Amino acid sequence: EGIGASLLTQQHPFYIEIAKAMEAEAQAQGVPLEIAIANQDLSKQLADVEDFIVKGVDVLVISPVDSQGALPAIMKAQQAGIKVITVDVPAQGVEVTSYIGTDNYAGGVKAAELMGAELGGAGKVAIIDYPTVQSVVARIDGFKKGLEAFPEMEIVAQQTGITRAEALAAAQNMLQANPDVTGIFGFGDDAALAAAVAVKAAGLQEQVKVIGFDGMEEARNAVDSDPVMVGVIQQFPDQMGKMAVDTAVKLIAGEEVPVDQPIVPGVYTGK
Amino acid sequence: MAENDDVILHLTGVRKTFGPIVALKNMNLTVRAGRVHTILGENGAGKSTLMKILAGVQLPTEGEIRLGGEDYYPRTPQEAAARGLAIVFQELSLCNNLSVAANILATREPSRMGFISERKLLARARALIEELGLPVDVNARVADLSIAQRQLVEIAKGLSHDGRVVIFDEPTSSLSDSEAEILFDIIGRLKAQGKAIIYISHRMEEIMRLSDDITVVRDGEYVTTVKKEETTIEELIALMVGRRMEEIYPPRLGPAPDPAMPPVLKVEGLTRPGAFRDASFELRPGEILGFFGLIGAGRSEVMGALFGMLAAEGRVEIDGKPVTIRSAAEAIAHGIGFVTENRKEQGLVLLHSLRQNISMAALPRYSAKGFLRARAERETAHAEVDRLAIRTGSIETVTGTLSGGNQQKVVLAKWLATKPRILILDEPTRGVDVGAKFEIYRIIRQLAAEGTAILLVSSELPEVLGLSDRVVIMSEGRMREAAARDTLTPERVMTFATGQF
Amino acid sequence: MTDTAQPPQAGHSYLKSLIRQYGGIFLSLVVLCVVFSLTNDRFLSVANFTNILQQVAVIAITAFGMTWVILLGEIDLSVGSIIAVAGMVGAQVIGLGWGFAPALTLTLAAGALLGLFNGVLTAKLLLPSFIVTVATMSIYRGLVSLPTGGAPEMNMDPTWIAIGANSFLGVPIIIWIVAVLFVVNHVLLAHTTFGRKTYLTGGNREAALYSGINVNAIKIKIFMISGLMAAISGILLSSRLYSAQTNAGLSYELDAIAAAVLGGTSLSGGVGTMVGTLIGALIIGVLNNGMNMLSVPYFYQLIVKGLVILVAVYLDVRSKQRQG
Amino acid sequence: MTDTAQPPQAGHSYLKSLIRQYGGIFLSLVVLCVVFSLTNDRFLSVANFTNILQQVAVIAITAFGMTWVILLGEIDLSVGSIIAVAGMVGAQVIGLGWGFAPALTLTLAAGALLGLFNGVLTAKLLLPSFIVTVATMSIYRGLVSLPTGGAPEMNMDPTWIAIGANSFLGVPIIIWIVAVLFVVNHVLLAHTTFGRKTYLTGGNREAALYSGINVNAIKIKIFMISGLMAAISGILLSSRLYSAQTNAGLSYELDAIAAAVLGGTSLSGGVGTMVGTLIGALIIGVLNNGMNMLSVPYFYQLIVKGLVILVAVYLDVRSKQRQG
Ligand SMILES: Nc1ncnc2c1ncn2[C@@H]1O[C@H](COP(=O)(O)OP(=O)(O)OP(=O)(O)O)[C@@H](O)[C@H]1O
Ligand SMILES: Nc1ncnc2c1ncn2[C@@H]1O[C@H](COP(=O)(O)OP(=O)(O)OP(=O)(O)O)[C@@H](O)[C@H]1O
Numbered sequence A: 001e002g003i004g005a006s007l008l009t010q011q012h013p014f015y016i017e018i019a020k021a022m023e024a025e026a027q028a029q030g031v032p033l034e035i036a037i038a039n040q041d042l043s044k045q046l047a048d049v050e051d052f053i054v055k056g057v058d059v060l061v062i063s064p065v066d067s068q069g070a071l072p073a074i075m076k077a078q079q080a081g082i083k084v085i086t087v088d089v090p091a092q093g094v095e096v097t098s099y100i101g102t103d104n105y106a107g108g109v110k111a112a113e114l115m116g117a118e119l120g121g122a123g124k125v126a127i128i129d130y131p132t133v134q135s136v137v138a139r140i141d142g143f144k145k146g147l148e149a150f151p152e153m154e155i156v157a158q159q160t161g162i163t164r165a166e167a168l169a170a171a172q173n174m175l176q177a178n179p180d181v182t183g184i185f186g187f188g189d190d191a192a193l194a195a196a197v198a199v200k201a202a203g204l205q206e207q208v209k210v211i212g213f214d215g216m217e218e219a220r221n222a223v224d225s226d227p228v229m230v231g232v233i234q235q236f237p238d239q240m241g242k243m244a245v246d247t248a249v250k251l252i253a254g255e256e257v258p259v260d261q262p263i264v265p266g267v268y269t270g271k
Numbered sequence B: 001m002a003e004n005d006d007v008i009l010h011l012t013g014v015r016k017t018f019g020p021i022v023a024l025k026n027m028n029l030t031v032r033a034g035r036v037h038t039i040l041g042e043n044g045a046g047k048s049t050l051m052k053i054l055a056g057v058q059l060p061t062e063g064e065i066r067l068g069g070e071d072y073y074p075r076t077p078q079e080a081a082a083r084g085l086a087i088v089f090q091e092l093s094l095c096n097n098l099s100v101a102a103n104i105l106a107t108r109e110p111s112r113m114g115f116i117s118e119r120k121l122l123a124r125a126r127a128l129i130e131e132l133g134l135p136v137d138v139n140a141r142v143a144d145l146s147i148a149q150r151q152l153v154e155i156a157k158g159l160s161h162d163g164r165v166v167i168f169d170e171p172t173s174s175l176s177d178s179e180a181e182i183l184f185d186i187i188g189r190l191k192a193q194g195k196a197i198i199y200i201s202h203r204m205e206e207i208m209r210l211s212d213d214i215t216v217v218r219d220g221e222y223v224t225t226v227k228k229e230e231t232t233i234e235e236l237i238a239l240m241v242g243r244r245m246e247e248i249y250p251p252r253l254g255p256a257p258d259p260a261m262p263p264v265l266k267v268e269g270l271t272r273p274g275a276f277r278d279a280s281f282e283l284r285p286g287e288i289l290g291f292f293g294l295i296g297a298g299r300s301e302v303m304g305a306l307f308g309m310l311a312a313e314g315r316v317e318i319d320g321k322p323v324t325i326r327s328a329a330e331a332i333a334h335g336i337g338f339v340t341e342n343r344k345e346q347g348l349v350l351l352h353s354l355r356q357n358i359s360m361a362a363l364p365r366y367s368a369k370g371f372l373r374a375r376a377e378r379e380t381a382h383a384e385v386d387r388l389a390i391r392t393g394s395i396e397t398v399t400g401t402l403s404g405g406n407q408q409k410v411v412l413a414k415w416l417a418t419k420p421r422i423l424i425l426d427e428p429t430r431g432v433d434v435g436a437k438f439e440i441y442r443i444i445r446q447l448a449a450e451g452t453a454i455l456l457v458s459s460e461l462p463e464v465l466g467l468s469d470r471v472v473i474m475s476e477g478r479m480r481e482a483a484a485r486d487t488l489t490p491e492r493v494m495t496f497a498t499g500q501f
Numbered sequence C, D: 001m002t003d004t005a006q007p008p009q010a011g012h013s014y015l016k017s018l019i020r021q022y023g024g025i026f027l028s029l030v031v032l033c034v035v036f037s038l039t040n041d042r043f044l045s046v047a048n049f050t051n052i053l054q055q056v057a058v059i060a061i062t063a064f065g066m067t068w069v070i071l072l073g074e075i076d077l078s079v080g081s082i083i084a085v086a087g088m089v090g091a092q093v094i095g096l097g098w099g100f101a102p103a104l105t106l107t108l109a110a111g112a113l114l115g116l117f118n119g120v121l122t123a124k125l126l127l128p129s130f131i132v133t134v135a136t137m138s139i140y141r142g143l144v145s146l147p148t149g150g151a152p153e154m155n156m157d158p159t160w161i162a163i164g165a166n167s168f169l170g171v172p173i174i175i176w177i178v179a180v181l182f183v184v185n186h187v188l189l190a191h192t193t194f195g196r197k198t199y200l201t202g203g204n205r206e207a208a209l210y211s212g213i214n215v216n217a218i219k220i221k222i223f224m225i226s227g228l229m230a231a232i233s234g235i236l237l238s239s240r241l242y243s244a245q246t247n248a249g250l251s252y253e254l255d256a257i258a259a260a261v262l263g264g265t266s267l268s269g270g271v272g273t274m275v276g277t278l279i280g281a282l283i284i285g286v287l288n289n290g291m292n293m294l295s296v297p298y299f300y301q302l303i304v305k306g307l308v309i310l311v312a313v314y315l316d317v318r319s320k321q322r323q324g
């Protein structure tokens, strides 16, 4: 009966938005919805899905902790006759009924284009990454690919900063080691906001521009008010969540749904 | 020493250092089959260190050791056991969470391909215990045993090795006389079997009773070896401490306390179910009240209850005012000090320096608005180390590295530093050498003369009779008799203590 | 007084002594099961218990190894990272096309080797095991990411996957493995001289030395057991996930320690049993599963989980005080 | 024999005894600094040391509190969660418009209260602190997420932000705070009866009881100190981040324990100093900073960090053995 949703985290505004939008839509449609949080742990996600199977949900909405690693969870659900929709993070190695998500690679390219425009096509860039998350790796790959269009731009440092505190330390230390950096790309809002703090703490606000990814409210406000934050690639979690529930409802009703439902990210540069 | 063929163990010039500390300087020893060879020396003279070397626990720094005519430098306890050496260690080395049987046969459990036969283990341990005649349940967990019973287990464990040389390092320091008798029987049998026995003790009477040969050590150095028949207690003490000592129990200084004086402590009907019932007595300033009883009589529990560490019912008055003491802090605030019987567990922080141990029960004295008065603390520590003649490098020495007897003196120092009005001494001279005992007795006398009221719990009858003004005798948790010292004879005391009156 | 360091005596009164010894936590486990069955009809089903056991397998096996370490009075914080390393070694060897048996062997060897490293540093260099394994936790976690740069590695070897997916005699293979490892660890600890030496060493290191126990050798062996158990956990995990994740097993060391301590193992060494650890792991597993079944929101799950652990240990401590 | 439980004696030989007591880890710290200066010119600059100290502040302050707990022979795994709770309480109170002073007061009170809860459970109910704080780690982490459902909460109060951003007499306020807290904790531990009672209780609980020390009161107070220090860390962290993150401080407990143990605090209690803990925290901080400066990839950083910790403890243990 109803929809089971397994989301990879609940400590990120992006996923909180998705969860909120799903709950709102489920209520509007009058369909039961249960949400489990994997807390970035693949085996917890598998356990959550197994528990959904025992409970007998009709549709599984899942944002995989890992594209490949979610395979057994998805296969188990499908073997139990449950239709699977992936949200935000695609699954690899298995066909799902539908995928709803941002094109992260394209978003990364857009971030590079924005960076190039802001820096006038020349300068030194630092990156804050999160190498164990595939969607982030796609963003970084897209960003690097996009920068190739600017021969006078150079990536001089790349460090990992998973939480906001870690990102702050990484940004500070990169700026210390490379005082001629003029642009920082943060893999997410947290990384970008932390980088902006580091830039101001180092007194480099005239020199360094920061671009983020996700585009949640806090980051958009920062773009509006903080000259260091020049822009953010904006995802649309509210659309994602609503679309996921709508798709699930259609599946319960036995309707056909498209296999791929991409949501093109926007570029937010303020007023 | 002619009969060289009987020599089993022969040491010459053995030296052992721990960093800058010299524990053994120049030690010689010749042990013969079928004889009990006692090693006598002050606390810290190096006796236990020597035994640990023989047992394969420590290696000598220098020196020659020969066992049965062959070189003997055991590197592990197993090697020592294999070469025919059995040892009962001074410090208890039992595992509290395991059963008596598991401890006795530790590492030698009856097993097939590594699987222990629990049935055979019990049977073998029981056989051994029965053969030795020890009153211990092999199924019991060591943690549930009294210190005396643990000591018996330690003895059984040591003797479970079949040795040509059997070492006892202060086996009687926590045994009462009746249990000690069992041990002496065992030693007699071992001797009859032709084994060589090395015996260490500070109790002169038992040394004279058991020994054939006696070797005296001083400051880690061999002094001399004498035959029992050719010496006296007085001579041995003189050899050991380097001076003559006429009287072991110093006489009281000044007059006996006036019985008409109001008591500083009055206890009426103190009862703790399962431990003791109806304890009632009075204690006057300057009085030494002895508590005698066999081990397990419940004396320590009475003291624990007085000190607020154990719950009990009854009436306690201090200076004529009824008090309820619910914690050690309250007891100390009333001027009570408590030299506990188990120094390792209740007495000392072995990791810490002497200075920190000595000040620990008197911290408020060294506090100015919560800050430590370091200088005052150091001065007290120095004064107590001097007064008790504690053998230590400095007041900053880690207490755990001191010899057993010196650790006991630190416990005493700790409570003297609180300047108590009422001082409870529970087995205060356990493991202490004769010279130091005399010092401690002298200090007890002096405290009494200064007006301190003293409760002296001891399992050594001579000690109780030698020091007390009055004596309380307990057995099975009840007071059997309280009488002035003059009215008591050792026989009379034992009658009450064993409940045969 | 029962001997808490010892497993219950065999014989007809086994169940009785089991209840006496594990009264507190056993009660907690039963109460949890009853509460969850009353609130959700699907909780009490064979399918769901299979679920729970499968989900708890990784923690339980790691906790068996951890019990040894804690009994010695030591700690092993690196097991979470070893779980990840094991999965990665298996996946890499399979990737080389060497097949299942070599992959299995090398994975187990890797676990034992990493444990050996912990043990040697602790025993021979006399470093505190806490700091040694905090350091190796970081080192092993770094190592696991080197072959793939942090990305997961798929491992679709059919035999490897069968471990986590198939059944034998109607019972999932994972559960067989947990059962066998439980029995092996229990027997080794309770009925062999090696187990006895472990209790002796953990209970009183000096006494063990005086008894001639080679304390260092025991310590090294036990860290190897811990590494080996973690490696087996890693195999099960990667088998269930069809892949080796570089962040697999993150912070599992805490769950493993919690299971052991919940089961009555004392962190100061010398006291504890495998039975207790198994019950401890089951409590954690039943709790996670039951709250999922009740759809308790995530953050409330964290709170409830903490509270239940507190209540369980409290009951256990109190029931032991009563008896003693 | 030097007394390892005590800070060096005051006086002209202070530096000498400092070097003797902390020879091993002090050396490691110096070597690390030299290596990083040689490989990167910008490492050795006032700006960078300010950086390091700011980054290390949170760990150092948490570790000061942890040192107290470990000295007692206990452990506090809940500090990471308390860091997060503190940030959230501050942000919520600011959000209510009550202003800076009430926010600060309530945050500190919250930290002390959560510590009190740990302390009471450990001391009064006689539960092992490991399991108590594993449980409250989970409970507090759940609580922190309740007000926002897991989202971060902005805290743009100008005074709050000033703590992390401004300087006083040319030195960042954060560094002043670390310095003051170091001195306060050091003096409290080394020169007051409360500190002495802590050492004694950690060294031998029963002997402390018999000496009239109120062991339970000490334990409760010390868990409150630990909670308070964690709350201060939480304030600094949220100030630097302009917001309260619900996952703030995750796994910081391990860093704090590592700093204390690296600094010579013994996990079995009774031995350790604040000076040692500060050096331990600095080693961790310098290491992270230096490797970032050298652009060492993340996974290699993990490996190097582990190795350096091992070497540092090894040197320390060896230098202590040498002295006797
Ligand atoms: N591990 C050690 N480290 C440092 N010093 C030690 C160590 N073991 C023993 N000592 C020192 O060696 C000396 C001899 O100690 P030992 O225990 O052999 O004395 P003992 O003759 O058995 O005394 P007692 O009669 O009090 O038992 C003492 O000064 C003691 O402090
Ligand atoms: N460390 C201990 N652990 C557990 N039980 C103990 C311990 N010490 C003593 N007991 C128990 O307390 C009871 C009395 O103890 P104890 O033998 O100390 O009596 P006592 O009258 O004080 O004798 P003594 O002072 O001669 O030792 C015994 O039944 C014993 O089992």
Ligand SMILES: [Mg+2]
Binding pocket: B047, B048, B049, B090, B169, B403, B404
């Ligand atoms: Mg001795």
Ligand SMILES: [Mg+2]
Binding pocket: B296, B299, B300, B301, B341, B426
């Ligand atoms: Mg007694």
